[in-house]
Amino acid sequence: MPTYNDYGIILNSYDLGESDRILNIYTKENGLVRAVVKGARKTSSKFSGKVDQLSCCYFHFASGKNLDTVCDCEQVNSFSLLRSNLICLTSAVLFLEIVSNFAHEDEHDSHHIYDLLYVSLNRLQISPNPALESISFISKFLSLHGYKPQFETCVSCAAKTDLKPALSGSYPYSSILGGILCSNCSGTINSKSVNSQTLNILLNAGRDIPIEQLYNKQSLNNQNKNIRSVLELLREHLDVRAKNKIKSFDLVFSL
Ligand SMILES: [Zn+2]
Numbered sequence: 125m126p127t128y129n130d131y132g133i134i135l136n137s138y139d140l141g142e143s144d145r146i147l148n149i150y151t152k153e154n155g156l157v158r159a160v161v162k163g164a165r166k167t168s169s170k171f172s173g174k175v176d177q178l179s180c181c182y183f184h185f186a187s188g189k190n191l192d193t194v195c196d197c198e199q200v201n202s203f204s205l206l207r208s209n210l211i212c213l214t215s216a217v218l219f220l221e222i223v224s225n226f227a228h229e230d231e232h233d234s235h236h237i238y239d240l241l242y243v244s245l246n247r248l249q250i251s252p253n254p255a256l257e258s259i260s261f262i263s264k265f266l267s268l269h270g271y272k273p274q275f276e277t278c279v280s281c282a283a284k285t286d287l288k289p290a291l292s293g294s295y296p297y298s299s300i301l302g303g304i305l306c307s308n309c310s311g312t313i314n315s316k317s318v319n320s321q322t323l324n325i326l327l328n329a330g331r332d333i334p335i336e337q338l339y340n341k342q343s344l345n346n347q348n349k350n351i352r353s354v355l356e357l358l359r360e361h362l363d364v365r366a367k368n369k370i371k372s373f374d375l376v377f378s379l
Pocket residue numbers: 278279280281282283305306307308309310
């Protein structure tokens with residue numbers, strides 16, 4: 125049976141038979157890997173504590189016809205700080221569900237998504253604002269998949285938009301098409317109005333600048349409503365493009 129090694133983060137898992145567990149793992153080199161861990165639920169298992177959701181491990185796999193097998197694994201990061209904070213943990217589960225919904229087996233270039241997920245989970249552990257961290261993760265994730273919301277030109281006719289997010293005002297935005305509409309197209313295509321503060325947060329999220337450098341504590345307190353609007357906008361954007369609706373948003377919004 126051929127074997128291979130890879131780094132991976134456990135997206136989710138489910139029980140199989142009396143004591144086995146099946147893992148969906150997002151790996152650095154092979155994209156989505158579905159693998160069984162034999163005897164994982166036995167108290168004496170050598171995998172105990174290592175193969176939970178969110179755990180990052182260096183795996184040794186044996187390839188199978190339908191399902192690979194985890195022969196061994198060494199835990200690299202358990203993200204223990206995330207597990208002790210409900211708001212951070214909920215955001216982390218959101219990241220995993222989003223990755224899971226776009227993941228495929230034998231993906232090329234999966235290391236970009238893997239690295240983004242790993243770095244974002246690490247940052248989330250110590251983030252002053254999990255909601256903004258989520259916006260940053262989702263924006264970068266969408267960019268890597270080529271699904272970034274479009275602002276510079278009209279998403280329908282490609283005419284240049286008069287976007288000036290530094291000023292006040294609002295803009296027509298189509299979630300289905302995934303971007304801003306020009307004044308001509310906004311009359312014929314369903315859109316919602318997005319204010320300039322919301323757009324500013326979204327534009328900042330794509331930049332690789334830590335949240336604490338972009339916003340001070342006071343300005344963050346004033347932005348809560350706009351931060352939520354951005355998350356709602358990104359939820360609609362993802363739901364149109366993902367395999368399934370992203371359910372973890374319900375929990376994120378309920379906290
Ligand atoms: Zn247009």
